[in-house]
Amino acid sequence: xxxxxxxxxxxxxxxxxxxxxxxxxxxxxxxxxxxxxxxxxxxxxxxxxxxxxxxxxxxxxxxxxxxxxxxxxxxxxxxxxxxxxxxxxxxxxxxxxxxxxxxxxxxxxxxxxxxxxxxxxxxxxxxxxxxxxxxxxxxxx
Amino acid sequence: xxxxxxxxxxxxxxxxxxxxxxxxxxxxxxxxxxxxxxxxxxxxxxxxxxxxxxxxxxxxxxxxxxxxxxxxxxxxxxxxxxxxxxxxxxxxxxxxxxxxxxxxxxxxxxxxxxxxxxxxxxxxxxxxxxxxxxxxxxxxx
DNA sequence: CTTGCTCCTCTAGTCGCTAGAGGATGTACG
DNA sequence: CGTACATCCTCTAGCGACTAGAGGAGCAAG
Numbered sequence: 001x002x003x004x005x006x007x008x009x010x011x012x013x014x015x016x017x018x019x020x021x022x023x024x025x026x027x028x029x030x031x032x033x034x035x036x037x038x039x040x041x042x043x044x045x046x047x048x049x050x051x052x053x054x055x056x057x058x059x060x061x062x063x064x065x066x067x068x069x070x071x072x073x074x075x076x077x078x079x080x081x082x083x084x085x086x087x088x089x090x091x092x093x094x095x096x097x098x099x100x101x102x103x104x105x106x107x108x109x110x111x112x113x114x115x116x117x118x119x120x121x122x123x124x125x126x127x128x129x130x131x132x133x134x135x136x137x138x139x140x141x
Numbered sequence: 142x143x144x145x146x147x148x149x150x151x152x153x154x155x156x157x158x159x160x161x162x163x164x165x166x167x168x169x170x171x172x173x174x175x176x177x178x179x180x181x182x183x184x185x186x187x188x189x190x191x192x193x194x195x196x197x198x199x200x201x202x203x204x205x206x207x208x209x210x211x212x213x214x215x216x217x218x219x220x221x222x223x224x225x226x227x228x229x230x231x232x233x234x235x236x237x238x239x240x241x242x243x244x245x246x247x248x249x250x251x252x253x254x255x256x257x258x259x260x261x262x263x264x265x266x267x268x269x270x271x272x273x274x275x276x277x278x279x280x281x282x
Numbered sequence: 283c284t285t286g287c288t289c290c291t292c293t294a295g296t297c298g299c300t301a302g303a304g305g306a307t308g309t310a311c312g
Numbered sequence: 313c314g315t316a317c318a319t320c321c322t323c324t325a326g327c328g329a330c331t332a333g334a335g336g337a338g339c340a341a342g
Contacts, residue, residue, distance in 0.1 A: 008319065018320085023299060038307050040320060049272070056274050060246060064298070074268050081265035085257045088267045092250040095243055102240045105201060109233040116226045124222035126229045127215050131190070133197050149288065159289085164330060179338050181289060205329070 004042040014051035021051065029054060029064060029071075062091060108138035145183040155192035162192065170195065170205060170212075203232060249279035 011018045024030040025041075030050060033041045053074065057067045066087050073084045108129070115125030129135050152159045165171040166182075171191060174182045194215065198208045207228050214225045249270070256266030270276050 006319080017300085019301085020299065022321095027298090036307095038320085040307080052274060053272050056277065057271050058298090060249065060271070060279065070268065070271060073262050073265075074272060077261065077263040079262050081257060081260065081262045081267060084262065084265055084267040085254065085259065088250055088254050088257070092247065092254055095247050095250060099240060099243045099247060102236055102243065106233065106236050106240060108201065109229055109236060113226065113229050113233055116222060116229070118226065119222065120218065121214050121220050121222040121225065122218040124214075124225055126222060126225040127211065130198050130201075130211060131194050131215060133193060136197065138201065147288080158331085160331065161329085163290095168329090177338095179289085181338080199329090 003044065004036070005044065005048065007041045007043065010043045010048050010051060013048055014055055016051050016055050024051075024054065027064065029068060060091075061095065062087070066091070104138050108136060111137070144185060145177070146185065146189065148182045148184065151184045151189050151192060154189055155196055157192050157196050165192075165195065168205070170209060201232075202236065203228070207232070245279050249277060252278070 005013075007018050007021055010016075011021055014021075016024075021030065025032050030047065033043050033047060036042050050071065053071065054067055057070060062070065069087060070084060073079060073081065112126045112129050115129075117123040117125070121127050146154075148159055148162055151157075152162055155162075157165075162171065166173050171188065174184050174188060177183050191212065194212065195208055198211060203211065210228060211225060214220060214222065253267045253270050256270075258264040258266070262268050
């Protein structure tokens with residue numbers, strides 16, 4: 001029998017909030033743990049590992065469905081890691097894309113803010129650029 | 142009387158999808174237009190301008206509530222543009238933050254993908270780094 | 283007159299949680 | 313042993329910004 005950890009402790013240790021843990025159980029991302037006599041969830045070391053894996057993956061921006069796949073792979077160390085590689089690579093492409101887009105956006109916002117007359121709206125670059133798409137140099141996404 | 146534009150045309154011209162236009166009307170971002178005899182929405186040039194302003198603002202990542210304020214400012218050109226400037230500046234800070242965070246993330250993902258053995262999960266850096274937070278260099282927002 | 287497109291309203295679903303109600307259980311202290 | 317308080321339980325509803333789909337009406341062309 002493993003040591004029993006309460007949901008509060010596993011929350012603290014993993015950095016995942018209590019309601020979020022219950023939510024993960026509900027959507028089948030985290031297996032439903034055993035219960036104590038008083039009906040409380042009782043986690044063990046493996047659950048904590050799994051939760052940490054999930055939190056870390058979420059921090060890195062992976063979607064729940066991707067994490068589902070990554071977790072399955074994690075559980076089967078003898079399989080090919082092709083899928084994991086594909087998920088991470090695809091994600092990397094997305095992230096690079098997003099950075100490029102946000103950088104263009106940053107320049108446009110800088111142009112807006114720097115060009116602001118700090119006077120009346122009439123002569124304000126912020127509103128001006130928003131109103132007239134032709135004046136904007138940002139065409140990202 | 143202004144020229145009447147159908148929701149389909151105003152959608153095409155503004156680049157905002159038809160259901161989204163109706164949604165904007167519902168949440169009070171776009172004023173409810175007049176209707177034809179057959180109960181169809183009838184837009185004019187000013188509506189198109191407003192929608193374009195909204196789409197452009199959304200593309201630049203502003204939230205609906207921010208756009209509400211920006212639109213009000215746009216409608217009152219004699220007011221101070223202090224508020225618009227504040228919204229754009231705050232947004233700029235957020236964007237910069239996001240870029241920094243995503244760049245850190247990019248490096249971590251690159252490390253994962255480059256370190257992938259392309260073999261079995263057992264020796265895969267992707268899964269390895271996800272499983273062990275200590276091996277990760279990304280601690281961003 | 284019929285085909286097929288656009289339009290209408292309405293409800294419900296998406297994602298990844300978060301908030302709150304209303305109640306049971308567990309623990310620390312006097 | 314009682315009581316206060318923290319933590320837990322389930323359940324439902326809400327967030328933002330849409331998107332999807334049902335079921336029906338209107339309209340223009342052939």
